[in-house]
Amino acid sequence: MFLSLATTHRPATDLGFLLHKHPSRVHETELPFGKAIVFYPEATETRCEAALLLDVDPIGLVRGKGRGEGLLDQYVNDRPYAASSFLSVALGRALRTAMTGTSRERPELADCEIPLEARVTPLSIRGGGEALVRSLFEPLGWSVQIEPAPAVSQDGASSYVSLRLAGTARLRALLSHLYVLIPVLDDDKHYWVGEDEVEKLLRRGEGWLESHPSRDLIVRRYLIHRRALTREALERLAPETREEALEATERPSSEDTLERPLRLNDQRLSAVADVLRASGARAIADLGCGEGKLLQHLLRERWLERLVGLDASARDLEWAAKRLKLDQPGGPPEGRVRLLHSSLTYRDRRWEDVDAAVLVEVIEHLDLDRIPALERVVFGAARPATVVVTTPNAEYNALFPNLEGGAFRHPDHRFEWTRVEFRAWAERVADAYGYRVAFDHIGEVDAAVGAPTQMAVFSQGASA
Incomplete structure (x- = not known):
């Protein structure tokens, strides 16, 4: 799976200071399930692009401490090889300092909104299709472009897309949006989801999740539909809607x-x-x-x-x-x-x-x-x-x-x-x-x- 982040802010190479990764080097981060590699396909004064390539190791999956269903799922479906919670974990580890929104060398730039572009591929659309992707990112101010990914089924229909986001924002905001919403689109996690996930969601969603029109859906999917955790997160995000939060966790599926x-x-x-x-x-x-x-x-x-x-x-x-x-x-x-x-x-x-x-x-x-x-x-x-x-x-x-x-x-x-x-x-x-x-x-x-x-x-x- 592949994620790239680019800017046309001048000088564009300041992106290296925001990401805490020098453009002239290849940066590798070891993960329990593989390796995250950050490199720069382009680094000029007018445009700079950093790419995060996630190489998933099947043997590493077995050694990992994932939640129960994750162990088998890692072998019998394609989630580990499409953008999923694996990519969010890689973001949190390889770009940890960038996600805090700080930069020692360019502190004023870290607080500024700059032109940004992100590409994610392949991204699953099986849990709601293109409409769901747009409903998650467009309310956050991102321009969304979606193209079918090469993987296709026998009838010619693609199960995946390449997603391109463009807009002006703080880099921290873009990273937080991707961190939360990529596993929301996948509607699953490769690891056990416990109470600490609520804290993680609230921290990464601070400043945007509480007012998002798809807030309840995001919370339910991020917490893999665990009712107690969903109730807690929704109550803390909007205490005045406690009853609505309780009802949302019990709501039947559309098919029902x-x-x-x-x-x-x-x-x-x-x-x-x-x-x-x-x-x-x-x-x-x-x-x-x-x-x-x-x-x-x-x-x-x-x-x-x-x-x-x-x-x-x-x-x-x-x-x-x-x-x-x-x-x-x-x-x-x-x-x-x-x-x-x-x-x-x-x-x-x-x-x-x-x-x-x-x-x-x-x-x-x-x-x-x-x-x-x-x-x-x-x-x-x-x-x-x-x-x-x-x-x-x-x-x-x-x-x-x-x-x-x-x-x-x-x-x-x-x-x-x-x-x-x-x-x-x-x-x-x-x-x-x-x-x-x-x-x-x-x-x-x-x-x-x-x-x-x-x-x-x-x-x-x-x-x-």
Whole structure:
């Protein structure tokens, strides 16, 4: 990942005094997960540019003391190689003195607003897209330019952008904005988030965060949606809005809000349970189990002998364990439910002996270029007798009055398929891996656009 900072202030080489890094040298900073390298591609009187290149070491990741879910995530997704909390840590270490806003040689310049430009690449836009990027930086006075980054999915859509910011400000302000908002865009951290993160957020956000129109969103994402920490930060930022802060931490997702009047989630769980019951499965894996709602529903079924819940988010697995009362009085017998921290796109033999696998509203959260890997893991390696897949029907979105045209039901959705697209994908997978597939719908059917949720049930055997 790459960050550059430039100025046309004269003499532009004074940027070296602000960054405390001499333009004629290459500066290296060792980090727990790799190395930060600062160098100057350009250093003239009229323009000076400093670049921070972050070289992530996969072995260093293992040796690091990251939070629980970070360890696996560092191997099974691309967050460490796109702008993320890794880059914020590198900023804090390699440019520590610059972030304090002081300069021994040019103290008056450190207090001045000067023309600045920043470039960040690659930057993830999967958590809200270009609109989210603009909503975070433009209120702070930055001119925003966004270009697709080279990494593209199979359908030609880029999951990343190159971001360019331009404006006039103190260098400290620019560094603070980047430090906070880059992990906000990534919507995750590679390390454990505790109470000290609240202090860090308030310190870096001093003077701008309390009045930012997206303040609540920034706080929730920076603190990885930990309710108690979010409440504390919002109360300290704006004590007069304490009740609003409490409500914000409990607010349901946009997808829940859209679908709640239809009771669609309840209908999905019941429909999937009916299919599994009819299949005769006794051991079932819920792939992408999230907070365990389907597992909780299935626990009521006496015919089930064993359940496995798998998810890449340790935070969601913690909530699932609480929901299911694992290892608690009144919870399921030992061994009946097992939660696994794992990725859907990497083979994991710990769940491959199940009779059925379920992906309820999961595939749309994966980039399209990761779908083939999921197919190989589920249909090729594990090969359960039954696989159930549900996903939104994109055509039905036109009937949601509060959903803008072309928008997805959830900001984390990478795509939403029409009925034709979903059928084409399922039939191709069934043919490739020796399954037959049947289709059904969930929710009330509209004559023009179909049902809100579509479902495919794969069964082993030659295609009909």
